[in-house]
Amino acid sequence: MINNSTKELILETARIEEVVGDFVALKKRGANLLGLCPFHNERTPSFTVSPSKGFFKCFGCGKAGDSLTFIMEHEHQTFPEALRYLAKKYNITIEEEAPTPEYLEQQSHRENLFTVIAFAQQFYQDYLWNAEEGKAIGLSYFHERGFTDDIIRRFNLGFSHDKWDGLTAAAIQEGYKVEFLEKTGLTILNENKQYDRFRGRVMFPIHNLTGRVIALVRVF
Ligand SMILES: [Zn+2]
Structure with missing residues (x-):
């Protein structure tokens, strides 16, 4: 667990314009910097970074920090x-x-x-490539949209069963707890x-910076 003096040193050293600048193209606007908000869709920049205050604020969606x-917000990371x-x-x-016991419990x-x-992602991906329904609907949809097999594999795209509990039943059978399945929203x-x-949908996984799948979303 990171000790307090390290935390303080990190917070003092980090420059908001550099941290945000790794993800958002920023332009000088007076004492501040301005860019397109990464948290909502916009065409006119309303995302402001203040180097002197060490803060960012979006006047479009209100996100600030x-x-x-x-x-944490942009990369879906925890505080540590x-x-x-x-x-x-x-x-x-x-x-x-x-580490404290509370911290350990939270981590697990x-x-x-x-x-x-990760199980769900693999499940949807296997279904896309191996099941008749997955190939007939999911794979042909991706091909029609111009996705090559290479892209489909590289981005771990998948297809969800057109069944009430295709994933849920398979996960429970594999020993995953319903409690966790529910918490993920799947x-x-x-x-x-x-x-x-998700039923009968093509599925896109969302990865964070470390390459880990952090969520699955449907496309149509
Ligand atoms: Zn915004």
């Missing part, structure tokens, strides 16, 4: 992950202290969610019944 919140990201960016050596909970998402619980959120 410092370097750390930017990385974002700290480590910034430490790496600024070559700061992290001093560790023993998060790992469980990632494991469930399974919906309703009066003791459980069913898949």
